[in-house]
Amino acid sequence: MENQRKVRHGRGLTRRGLLATSVALVAVSTLGAGVAVAAEPVKVAGIYTVPVEQQWVSRIHKAAETAQARGDIDYAFTENVSNTDYARVMREYAEKGYQLIIGEIFGAEQEAREVAADYPDIAFLLGSSFKEDPALANLAVFDNYIQDAAYLSGIIAGAMTKTGNIGMVGGFPIPEVNRLMNAFMAGAHEMNPEITFQVSFIGSWFDPPKAKETAFAMIEQGADVLYAERFGVSDAAQERNVLAIGNVIDTQADYPETVVASAIWHFEPTLDHAIAEVKAGTFKAADYGVYSFMAEGGSSLAPLGTFEGKVPEAALALVAEREAAIRAGTFSVEINDEEPKSS
The missing domain is CATH 3.40.50.2300 (Response regulator)
Structure with a gap:
């Protein structure tokens, strides 16, 4: 209904x-x-x-x-x-x-x-x-081009998985979801090229029970880290004592022993630019996607919070190196809008 x-x-x-x-x-x-x-x-x-x-x-x-x-x-x-x-x-x-x-x-x-x-x-x-x-x-x-932050969260996920099996639950395989998943997968492979992925789309933007059941199935198939593109995934991870990586918002306060890191979207640069253009009378057809880039302040990696000291130093060093390069414009995360597939 x-x-x-x-x-x-x-x-x-x-x-x-x-x-x-x-x-x-x-x-x-x-x-x-x-x-x-x-x-x-x-x-x-x-x-x-x-x-x-x-x-x-x-x-x-x-x-x-x-x-x-x-x-x-x-x-x-x-x-x-x-x-x-x-x-x-x-x-x-x-x-x-x-x-x-x-x-x-x-x-x-x-x-x-x-x-x-x-x-x-x-x-x-x-x-x-x-x-x-x-x-x-x-x-x-x-669109939320937060592939920079998703890539960095993937590095952390790659360092945290013990089984080398990561589950990914998305809404629909559209470009804005695909690019984040692909960036996350690329980051995880930076830590371990042998990591395998289970990828599934639930066909809804808001169906936590379905996302949760999909995540349960992935855990049963060996996933010990889940990419929570949809609500419901972190609930499954929490109940089965596996880890999760958040997307768009930071939910660690709700899952302090489960959500290791999150790729955060900041819409403020996008909206503020539009407001300024409207006030100036210069608003026009344009692609505002660039304002979601990390270098523009449109995305970030959430603080580790309860996972401070629990993420391997090698991963943190690589995250710091890559983030500095992204902000300096010397490293670019690939924007891959193709539908990601299970390994």
Whole structure:
């Protein structure tokens, strides 16, 4: 059964506030691609197909709340929007005068781009597996290119496995997932080229029970480290006393004896650049993926926390060496969007 769609408003966003903002925007002008410039906080709407607690979307939501706390934006969002309903919700926000609409359109690419074309004065920054279209000047795309951090977490995983067997549970084999898995696998092979991988996709972005059962099966097949691309995997690892590597968010506080390290996505550089472009009237079709790179502050390796002193020194030395080179631009992690396979 579909989740009931929920609409929430960010702090300070009331009907009275919306009216006040509308009055304040009489000085708005239009430049370049027709995206509005505003001296007042930018009105931003988030549209999400899953709950904002889901790890990937939570990073977008967190960045928007941070920008609102600074006074840069007024933020409202709708969660649990089905792909078939996505275009309609986009139109609703566009008609209400929101200046920047953010979200993810992996399952509604064509419909979402048609909506953007109908509102050339509104900026759209949307997660997508496809690139920007120069003919659609007001739609920019992004994706979480956190392969740098995923690679470093793979080095740690490669040093921690005793069986040489690592399980990997993903949502769907789309580019944004594939590139992280492939980078993780490359990092693990840096420590031990003989490591084997079990790879499975559960066909859902948010189905913790299914992810957990998939992880259990991998543990039964000898995996002693799990790559937790989805919620539910770390629960299985914790119950069976094996280790896990987190993705996008740091969950070690919830699994202190299980999650060794995590590749963290920071959406703030992506969103902050878009806000600046909207305010300057220079927002245009572009690929914002670069702002997820480690060198841009878009990703990082979470602190080891409870695993301080438990990760082999050789692995930590290699992580430090590679991270310094990544930030300096002298080492690049391969971006491989091909679907990863089990060994």
